[in-house]
Amino acid sequence: MLKKDDMHILQNKMIADNTFEMKLTGRFVNLMKQPGQFLHIKVGDGTSHVLRRPLSIANVDHHIVTVIYKIVGKGTKWLSERKIGETVDVIGPRGRGFPIEEIRNEHIVLIGGGVGVPPLYYLGRKLVQQGNTVTSILGFQGRDGVFYEDAFRQLGETLITTDDGSHGYKGRVTDLIGELDQDVTQYFSCGPKPMLKGVSETFTIPGFISLEERMGCGVGACFACVCETTDPEDSKGYRKICQDGPVFRAGEVVL
């Protein structure tokens, strides 16, 4: 079924350095149940921008979906200038999110870096609702870039790292993995590839990771956002991040 809608903007405000929180409502919000999926959003007027922007879902609450994005170019700049009451053309939810339906009474660690942090918030909320304990380790470049710290604290223990040490621990998210309680059973992580590589190599427990990549169609047709599987015997040898992912079992794909 085509899930494409002109969603109404209820809020679009800066919450950290060049980082915006946009709240939207529309016909398909009730389908946005699985954390880790993304919205594929048209940017620009007419044909100035031919590619949509994939933005992960940061939260869904009372028929309102939240996305968080950073201005990295003209497309996201355009998005940041949209006003309350306007609409944006959205395809989604797309992709496969974190498989958490069966998870109960576990201690889960969430590890996010930069714009990889947003989907972990919706994920953490769901996990807590299902009776799990959540610890979050969130990495940012510096103090000005930090967002949602208090929101994550309400879910459970939250550790912040910054590259320059201007807030929280100075260093990388992987530096803190050794300090976690021994009862942690699984991890879920989202962020840049080098971070995901570090995270998945440090942990010995099972986990799931969510990948970022430049996307073309966002629906699985163009083969722009692929990654290789680690298993050389895999029947396809690749995964499409937009369609098979963006979430994969740690170790399933080459980072």
Next chain:
Amino acid sequence: MDLRVSLPGLELKNPILPASGCFGFGREFSEFYDLNELGAITIKAATGEGRYGNPTPRVAETSGGMLNAIGLQNPGVKRIIEEELKFLEQYDTPVLANVAGSTEEEYVEVARALGAHHRVNALELNISCPNVKEGGIQFGTDPTLAASLTRAVKSVSEVPVYVKLSPNTGDIVEMAKAVEEAGADGLSMINTLVGMKLDLATGRPILANGTGGLSGPSIKPVAIRMVYQVSQAVSIPVIGMGGVTCVEDVLEFLLAGASAVAVGTANFQNPMICPELIEQLPDLLESYGYDSIHACIGRSFRHEETSLSGT
């Protein structure tokens, strides 16, 4: 209005089809609309063996367009036949199957296999992919090689063969004439223009492949010019493509001499673009005073001839 167009191997109920590489094998778009609405379905390039393609990033947006360097990723002709053509059995819209390879032997092998399949109505010979090291564009920039490959593929294909031309050549008219002479039943044009985009922070190309193929509205004037020149110089039909985003663009390609029009990059921004164009086309044609689609095809140069003879 009757939108039917009859081309070698392809009885089109309307002149709109997706362009190869932008539509996968149809599966994903079948989630958005009934593929039988399309004039034809063009499927992604097939090679002899499966290919993984290039490293990522494979796409980068540009002003009014995008660069891609996918590198002909596909599961190989055998699996395309077993899995993808099988999926397309449920539709009756004609299938145009794109054929690629590194060597003439590989093209011939793929063309023989696809051309023999009952679900394939015509082949599109891809001699214009700019993103692979071997094959592809090297056949598309040398008229002698292109003609030789066309002849070889024609000799094994059970269905008509369209040759997809590259704009990355000195004289596209010479290329078109060479493949027509070699037996091509039709042409599709244009493929992407080779381009590059640099990352200001790293100083290096954004695409892992370095260069990529430019597509989207920014290349449309180049495509229109080439279709206009080529369709006057050959007697085989042309499927026009390059930057179509709206129904006015479709009419422009028809006027330039195209008998059908393919939509590529625009599928990414709007997955419903093809059915929307099909729905809008009759009204647009009527608004310009056409009572049939055939009245506008090639009118740009037919008009020139008329006015020349009249003065």
